[in-house]
Amino acid sequence: MAQNRITSRCARALHVSVSNAAFLLALGGCGVLVWLVAGVAGPVVAAVMGVAVLLVLSRLWWMRQPVVIPTMTQTPQAAGSLRVVAISDTHCTHQRLRVPPGDVLVHAGDFTKRGTIRVRLHLWRGSSMWRGWQCRH
Amino acid sequence: MQALSLRIVLQEIAEFNDWLGTLPHRYKVVIAGNHDLLFDHTFYNDTWRKWVDTKEHCEPLSAAALLTNATHYLEHNEVGWRSDVEFHPACTCGCMCVVCVLPRVFSVFSVFVALLLVTQVVRPPCWHTHLPPRFFRTRIM
Numbered sequence: 001m002a003q004n005r006i007t008s009r010c011a012r013a014l015h016v017s018v019s020n021a022a023f024l025l026a027l028g029g030c031g032v033l034v035w036l037v038a039g040v041a042g043p044v045v046a047a048v049m050g051v052a053v054l055l056v057l058s059r060l061w062w063m064r065q066p067v068v069i070p071t072m073t074q075t076p077q078a079a080g081s082l083r084v085v086a087i088s089d090t091h092c093t094h095q096r097l098r099v100p101p102g103d104v105l106v107h108a109g110d111f112t113k114r115g116t117i118r119v120r121l122h123l124w125r126g127s128s129m130w131r132g133w134q135c136r137h
Numbered sequence: 138m139q140a141l142s143l144r145i146v147l148q149e150i151a152e153f154n155d156w157l158g159t160l161p162h163r164y165k166v167v168i169a170g171n172h173d174l175l176f177d178h179t180f181y182n183d184t185w186r187k188w189v190d191t192k193e194h195c196e197p198l199s200a201a202a203l204l205t206n207a208t209h210y211l212e213h214n215e216v217g218w219r220s221d222v223e224f225h226p227a228c229t230c231g232c233m234c235v236v237c238v239l240p241r242v243f244s245v246f247s248v249f250v251a252l253l254l255v256t257q258v259v260r261p262p263c264w265h266t267h268l269p270p271r272f273f274r275t276r277i278m
Binding site: 085086088089090091092094095099101102103104105106107108109110111112113 | 146149150152153156157160161162163164165166167168169170171172173175265266267
């Protein structure tokens with residue numbers, strides 16, 4: 001169980017670091033793109049942009065992978081015991097989860113996100129900032 | 138457009154409820170968190186004008202009613218479980234309104250939390266909250 005926990009933490013840390021690096025490199029790539037459009041090109045710039053694109057694609061691939069909770073899937077449930085599966089903070093990504101079987105499932109909050117791109121866009125468009133610009137009909 | 142945004146949030150809850158229905162667990166307990174804003178009575182009673190045009194669209198009770206596949210929605214209450222050989226009284230206590238670092242959302246120290254703090258000394262329950270009360274076992278395991 002400890003090994004699984006450590007592996008999970010390492011995977012999560014790697015995911016966060018890769019995501020942050022991809023985001024920063026994507027931002028840098030956009031800046032370099034402007035630089036390229038201005039007429040300056042070079043192999044280093046092309047390599048950086050390529051790496052940024054690869055990292056963004058890798059993150060998209062990662063987000064589509066199923067999430068397995070390994071701690072309880074590898075240990076059989078003892079007879080007469082009560083197994084409680086506790087999860088939380090799925091934030092609308094519950095479809096990716098492979099939840100281990102058990103008697104009680106506890107979802108301890110944050111199953112919605114209120115922050116998907118669709119919701120954020122609609123909230124932003126419905127904010128009071130645009131009230132004077134909305135069509136009255 | 139604001140009502141449409143609320144419909145999307147309700148749709149998120151409905152999709153989560155559908156996913157709950159596919160799980161094989163006998164009991165399914167749901168506790169709201171700080172991102173599940175539709176479930177916070179205090180927050181929506183104070184700020185519903187920023188979200189929707191009419192208040193009847195944002196009643197938290199209607200949001201909880203969408204969780205039809207959850208056997209228990211815990212909010213300031215507790216529930217016990219029975220396994221094959223033993224009954225576990227007050228095994229799960231759910232509370233989303235705990236004292237947390239967020240200034241606006243779920244910053245209510247409820248009587249239920251105070252009672253839990255007392256009863257945990259006498260009869261330790263398995264306490265499930267989304268955020269722990271401030272200064273009380275805030276170390277993340």
